[in-house]
Amino acid sequence: MPFIETNHTEKGEKTKLFYQDYGIGQPIILIHGWPLSHMTWERQIPALIDAGYRCISYDRRGFGQSSKPWSSYDYSSLASDLNDLILTLNLNDVVLCGFSMGGGEVVRYFTDFGSKKISKAILISSIIPLVAKKADNPDGVPEKDLNGIMENLQTDYPGFAKEFGKNYFNASENKDTVSQGMLDFTWGLAMQASKHATVESAKSWAGTDFRPELANVDVPTLIVHGKSDNIVPIKTSADQAAKGIKNNRYEKFDDAPHGLYVTHTDKLNKILIEFLKS
Template sequence: MPYITNKREKETVDIFYEDYGEGQPVILIHGWPLSSKAWEQQRWKIIEEGYRCISYDRRGFGRSSAPWDSYDYSTLASDLAELINQLDLKDAVLVGFSMGGGEVVRYLTDFGSDKIAKAALISSIIPLVKQKDDNPDGVPEEDIQGILDALQSNRVAFLNDFHKNFYNYEDNKDTVKIQNLGYDFNIASSASPRATIQAAIAWADTDFRSELKNVTVPTLIVHGDADNIVPIETAGNQAAKGIKDNTFKVVKDGPHGLNLTHANELNTYLIDFLKS
């Protein structure tokens, strides 16, 4: 199986990736608490349309190494940078879902855009999840702390119910079957418990508002107006105001997991953007 290795001062981490197709490289960065398997409905379409599709498992998730520490966004972005460097990618498109939007923005902050042609933020946490005095539409801190407490006390019980809210399950039973929930539970519950908590702290606490100016490449923003995990008011709407060169698509009745519930709509937006 293909891996790239990120050797840092205090650790060596192996990152699993899959690489299919030919043409301009499109790098898919998954959300929390899943793995690159979450891109199933996008991967085939990207390849079918003539692009090289590369997806990888974030450290601590899927088939990648699971160090005890080092889940801050600069470290996560360094894994992405190693993937780009070791595969000698140029003119790449970064596509970040949910937590993965953080890697997109932090990569552009820490490493620049020389190798990047475009970016896409799908149901992204960018720029800020947590509610603050100057971010009143964010998720209240007590709700975030409740997630962390539940992960610490009984992670698998929390994950068993999490994806019902992820997909607004009761409203989307035509596209999300009980088997989909079970599949996601199997992926999420198999991740490192430590990584699951530390990654949640990263997406909950990191404020990217000052970094939006570093997103200088054309950027697609897609967010559902019924997202119960990362409300559009604290994420998509603010990202669209802070990123100069953007195309903003709002998915009507779209939940957080619109990559499954509204896969055709998302794929159309994404392919149109890649070809534009």
């Protein structure tokens, strides 16, 4: 199986990231959301390959088939892993595509490494720029709710993941596109993750304020978000990202949940390819 080694070491062993590399053409790196894996991109990869692009998807440290170290789940460490992937595969003219938590790696990459190797960026259902409710971010998630997530992760991670999946897809409203099998599949991906990694990375997406970093994203950027997202409210995320990233195309899906890559597959794929070819 394909792995790359990152510069991060723990107890003398380098962290290994599992990745898949399909197609030829301009490379697109697909960064998955929390707490899942690269397999969430299976509905996008065939369409992107058919459109003439090279698709590279990988498992974040602590998730899927990648190494599960105890430390370094802050966004600069995660962006460093992304940079190691780009350097190891000798990639240029890259499109960075981050879903949900993965939007943090995209923005932090520009902060820490610049845009020399990057031509475009895509943020889908992204947490960018700030999840938590604050005096100057009134539409964010209240602290008590974030604390409840952390507690549930610690006490009953499998149970938490079951309920998370339902809200992730707004399952009761999307029974025609989200089967029980899809809910089970999503839960199974979450169970591949280290519980410790889910907690530590949750601290990162819940506590990092990317607002000062939005100006660092200096390439054309596509922002896609569902107005019915119950996981990452659109007002605290995409609405603000669209104001802070100078050169962007902002697409709002009226009735879409967080996991719109399943419920709105064709619409999402069409917009992705239009943006890539623009």
